[in-house]
Amino acid sequence: MPDIRSDFYSLSSEDLAAALQELGAPSYRARQVWDWAYRHLVADFEQMTNLPADLRRALSGRYTLAATAGVREETDPASGTRKELLQLSDGETIEAVLMQEPHGRTVCVSTQVGCPMQCTICATGQGGFRRHLTSGEIVTQVVYFSRLLASQTPAERVSNVVFMGMGEPLLNYGPTLAAIARLSDPSGLDISPSRITLSTVGLPERILDLAQVPYAVRLAVSLHAPDEETRRRILPIAGKTSLRELMAACNLYARSRGQRVTFEYVLLAGVNDSPQHARRLVSLIGSLPAHVNLIPLNPVEECDFRPSSRETARDFRAVLSRSRIPCTVRYSRGVSIRAGCGQLRGQER
DSSP states (O other), X not given: OOOOOEEGGGOOHHHHHHHHHXXXXXXXXXXXXXXXXXXXOOXXXXXXXTSOHHHXXXXXXXXXXXXXXXXEEEEOTTTOOEEEEEEOTTSOEEEEEEEEETTXXXXXXXXXXXXXXXXXXXXXXXXXXXEEOOHHHHHHHHHHHHHHHHHHSTTOOOOEEEEOSSSOGXXXXXXXXXXXXXXXXXXXXXXXXXXEEEEESOOHHHHHHHTTSSOOOEEXXXXXXXXXXXXXXXXXXXXXXXXXXXXXXXXHHHHHHTSOEEEEEEEBTTTXXXXXXXXXHHHHHTTSOEEEEEEEOOOOXXXXXXXXXXXXXXXXXXXXXXXXXXXXXXXXXXXXXXXXXXXXXXXXX
């Protein structure tokens, strides 16, 4: 029989307090349950040993702490990057990635099953859209890897979260914001908003909304072209957005938050990688506080484009550097296990 219990990680702290009040438990029990779930990372209510047995049974009957299950794991031996195929309660699957980096442990989370944006350089977009994730399904990806890390080294935790997995986070705005609130809660996983990066293809109205919320997450925009014609060729749906409107929204976000916006730019041979494209990009960015990540194209089965050469990437970067735009050539981790930028699919392969 299917598990009809609700996902505990979809509850806010207020939701939990109300549920416990309904069960007749004193108010302080909410803090205890929250600590067990987010600090101790237990996967079973029976492990909450300072709760009365009848309350543990009542919670177990209503909620599950393991609504998402691991189906398949792959690890890249060169970088230690680990990709998990995760099954959701309705049988749908997503992929999430743990990157073990010198500055901490980073989890790349998905926000949708598939993606409706149809970007030509992305396996997720080429695979179609199934549904949005709930806030709990987003949070659970981080909890999943947090449990894994704690089982290996008890003091180790996830330190950074990037919303760069499957899906467009700003199309699933409400659950994405709720997940950010829970991830950054000081009484929970306590991941600072400054260590959370939200990556988007660029939805100006939503970026303006995001600038108003109390979580100053870092913004990364998948730009990939300095002009609308080239951008539509690469991003057929997102490319319909006016670059003028997009850059205005990014500028407001950067200045209201006091931080730089990161522009992701996948280099495609003969498409967007010429010195002329680089000069146009300089003009487009102008005085906007920004950092550009130049990303070599990763292998994607349905993609007809070819990656630019290292020499071309070097020359492109030089144009930006001469204009004093901070720029990095970023090579994805986990490409050998299809865990790099644009490679997530979320199904058995």
